[in-house]
Amino acid sequence: MKGKALTPDCIQQRGFALLSQEGFPLKKIRVFVAGASGKMGQEVIRTLVKEDDLILVGASDTRQQGMDVGFVVGLPRMGLDISGPFDVESLRTFQADVLVDFTNPQSVLKNAKTAILAGVVPVIGTTGLDEAELEEIRTLAVKESVGAFIAPNFSIGALLMMRFAREAAKYFPHVDILELHHDQKLDAPSGTAIKTAELISEVRPPMVQGHPNEYEKIPGARGADLGGIHIHSVRLPGLIAHQEVLFGGLGQALTIRHDAYTRETYMPGIMLAIRKAADLTELVVGLENFLD
Amino acid sequence: MKGKALTPDCIQQRGFALLSQEGFPLKKIRVFVAGASGKMGQEVIRTLVKEDDLILVGASDTRQQGMDVGFVVGLPRMGLDISGPFDVESLRTFQADVLVDFTNPQSVLKNAKTAILAGVVPVIGTTGLDEAELEEIRTLAVKESVGAFIAPNFSIGALLMMRFAREAAKYFPHVDILELHHDQKLDAPSGTAIKTAELISEVRPPMVQGHPNEYEKIPGARGADLGGIHIHSVRLPGLIAHQEVLFGGLGQALTIRHDAYTRETYMPGIMLAIRKAADLTELVVGLENFLD
């Protein structure tokens, strides 16, 4: 395994402010990024180096090994190289608190287990783990008394939209969901729209919306029906990822909308997860657990 | 037939400003409203008495005959009573230029023909005329050299939305239509949404939108398909009548939205129709003919 350990000098060069008298960072959370050369990995690195209380101590990928991380992510030289595949022993040398994983479905389980065995809390953004694999991580985490975190959605804005929608449905049981995505998306409705409808269904019973005698002059006009909630999927070039939850009541409407414009959308959620996960001692699933 | 002819005195009492030296209105368009006691008829009367260049000279209905029009529509006394059914001769006594018809499908054809024969231009808002009946009116109008006007939609805002949508589609062929109505509406999609899609189809060829391999996890998610245009119908209590036409292109979206909140929505279009129809000498169908 390649990749140099950080010296106080090097840390100072990289512009981190809160150092102890000896030049070591004071209570910063030490982060290792697996999948550093990917789009998400790069964005995570660009974001976390701007945070005062986080410090990047290692970055691995199967691509661009040995290259300076700064060069890889489009920032000035960092004095830290992309390292290759890691095992428990080599990971330990980084003294990381948290390992952020945006690798691929083939690597994520092994990485998570390696991290836990090395005493590092994995924060997993990679998708593809099935229930049995989640259970394996859960069990290992308990056995080692090391935390672990995984979330299907790191967008705080989308999570708040879903939370508010669930709350609003207690008072406004009539609701339609509109989700709008770029026209390269294959499935409709979106996972977020389905999840939103499921959350709403927790607080209101299934009901028929619309007039009992309503009819479709053209099939599909009234959208997909999930427990009586109608979901409408717009697909257009140019769009990114948007959702509107529309509630109607006597003489009024209440609308909650989320627009995701870029990959940066997920960064505040990932930073929050890093900070909260550092203190975990078991597996937690879902970013909503970290919102007040 | 009841209903007094307007005297100059009476006109003056009703507060019309532009009078000739003899006390007669100067070049005002003289309007007779059929169906005056109905919701639309009342609204038409309330609106037109505020217009300087229009004057109400008669108002008929099967209901509330002999009552003062002001009382019926919730305004101060007008000195003009609701009259009953009219024929060519009795209609002539009002010397109306235009007859606005918001009666019912059973009366509208007879009223229109009576008006034309009396030399009065019918402006028809009542629905229910079929093609043969329209043709009958068209022929009679030509024969008598009297104009006639009918429109399925008197909302100028909705017409502009449709016009703009048609123009935009030349540059943005990818389009979804979202229409939102109160939940007592029976049919979906709305007539306006279908009309909008048809207008767009005049300027862009049928095309498949979305990814060729897209699929619906829940049927109906992608809405109704009309020539490749997806139409989504939201039905919620509280809503009135709203439509959004969404265009997507490279890195951008263009949206045209119309919200109809009350019956007043239709008044500017009806006033425009009255003013333009007064000069017609044949049947014209559709308010778009009167927009620049």
Place this chain on the structure above:
Amino acid sequence: MKGKALTPDCIQQRGFALLSQEGFPLKKIRVFVAGASGKMGQEVIRTLVKEDDLILVGASDTRQQGMDVGFVVGLPRMGLDISGPFDVESLRTFQADVLVDFTNPQSVLKNAKTAILAGVVPVIGTTGLDEAELEEIRTLAVKESVGAFIAPNFSIGALLMMRFAREAAKYFPHVDILELHHDQKLDAPSGTAIKTAELISEVRPPMVQGHPNEYEKIPGARGADLGGIHIHSVRLPGLIAHQEVLFGGLGQALTIRHDAYTRETYMPGIMLAIRKAADLTELVVGLENFLD
């Protein structure tokens, strides 16, 4: 004081379903409406007669005394007349649980005190009470161990919007408020917009939003500044009462919007207040206290 007491027969005629074997309503909340002939009073009556657990037992106004309530509010005959001014003794004869007050600033304090002294919980929608008058009600309520309720805003939708905005601001401190009203509104920004900004300010410190070097080419472009939150007031004919709270964060936006279309907007909140207030034993201010 006029107004007949309700007999079981009469109640049955009025179509209430949940009767005891003796023909008396079972645990219905008995409601007296003061200001019954006003727009809000009428709407309250039309709404509550459709609720299974509420029953209208009296309705007073200075106007239309002695007329049947049904006639006044545009419903079938109710067998209950509009009564006039009431005192403690006459109010008691109605055996009301709750008195809903939509009268006027001159009557509201006296009505509230009369209600409390008669053992009836006042639910006050009339505006115009100052702090001293509120205190007077509070003290009397404690002394008599009778509840009282007053709210500046009975729109559940608007309250949820404000609540969600306050929650969202914890995660998205950058926020602009846009409020849109009909062009007869005199003050800008609206009270609801100011209240929303104040609630947000409880959870985020005052901060400068926008670029520190930003400048207005035309004064006012950036709106009103309340603790760093920019508020924009649109005034247009046709609009009713709308507000959007816009949050921006890394690569995303979160929007919460409320549209009030008609006076009915306030009815669910008033019904909720009636139900919750019936059990109060002190003054409560603000409908948010009744939302979970």
Place this chain on the structure above:
Amino acid sequence: MKGKALTPDCIQQRGFALLSQEGFPLKKIRVFVAGASGKMGQEVIRTLVKEDDLILVGASDTRQQGMDVGFVVGLPRMGLDISGPFDVESLRTFQADVLVDFTNPQSVLKNAKTAILAGVVPVIGTTGLDEAELEEIRTLAVKESVGAFIAPNFSIGALLMMRFAREAAKYFPHVDILELHHDQKLDAPSGTAIKTAELISEVRPPMVQGHPNEYEKIPGARGADLGGIHIHSVRLPGLIAHQEVLFGGLGQALTIRHDAYTRETYMPGIMLAIRKAADLTELVVGLENFLD
């Protein structure tokens, strides 16, 4: 000047489809891009190589000279290098029909004149030319009988929004403009918002909107006033470039909205300009001249 001339072989390698029997492109418009290494230049190149009727024949920049254009813009090797500064003679060797200029205010005038003298139509996206410089280009174009084109805004969507807004104002004179941008934008209102208000002012007289007695409880609430049109500028992180033109009329609202999400927004307009400009023989200013 560096940069190889395209051979038929090379063209074929680059995957262009419409070739004559001799292997030369058939009636393709030959495009030279100045400022090829900049963000806009790169995007222009990535876009035009996907168009069947356009062909990239040269690309210059002060940066990355001698590097393959494909490498510079993130595409496969093109067999065409970035060339340096050009003069009339060297530019002629590319046999370009159109020169697209996204350089900088210091180079744009010289580039435009060089192009015209070489018989190449400049399509200018670079800002910073003043009236005198425009006049210089206009005069030279006439003298040489060569076209030239410049536009302050290449977004077809934004242009349509402005056009529709101008049309709608004929029927809906009451209008507010809302523009929303990222919080790094310095000036408010945006140039597009001001331009929109100016266009609207061409068709409606200056008027006071809102109630004559309206007042601001907090200064700026009603926005910037331009000829009676109120403009509101929202600045939030995460946003890109958005504008809403809101029209209100009796009982209704009409809204036209444009969202620009990425730099790609401008590409359809630039491609349109290239195609239309190729046939010009004088200076044309503004993309609206190329919209039907």
